[in-house]
Amino acid sequence: MPEEKKEEQKAPESEPKPEKKKSKKEQEIELLKEEVEKNKDLLLRTAAEFDNYKKRTEREKAMVAEFAKAGIVKELLPLLDNIERASVTEKDTPEYIKGIEMIVKQFSSLYDKLGIIPIANVGDAFDPNFHDAVMHIEDENLGENVIAEVLQQGFKIGDTVVRAAMVKVAN
16 A cells, blocks of 8 residues: 555656647738738838948949049040140240140040030021020021021030020021
8 A cells, every 4th residue: 555655646747738729710810920020021121122222323323423524524634734834825926826726626526525516506597495595686698597696605415405505596
């Protein structure tokens, strides 16, 4: 009998409790919660990537603009050097006039190099998209709405008007 007491005194072994089975609805809710968390994480990552993309493209745009400006300034520097040289020479000499003519030719070649197109010539039809009429004259030799004189040349690059031409128009 003492053995029986020993057996009784032993603590019952702890058996794993059977897990409570989850209902089909609870399982579905858990799956949906997991899916929501995954989608939330994906959304946050995508938003962060998009924000980084915007910042990167803004930096790249700024770099491209700066590079373009530097290229144009590099092209203008020889012209500015020649203008400075002309400003310190005697104004009444033939060399001065020749120097000014050379500067004008340099500008013309720079226009071609940069794709800058003048947009007004005497005899052209007046176009308000490219020309600003600042004066009107009556001239029987010229047709209606024809440029009689270019007061300030206008320019375009591609389809973009950089500056409209100021013109005198015949009516």
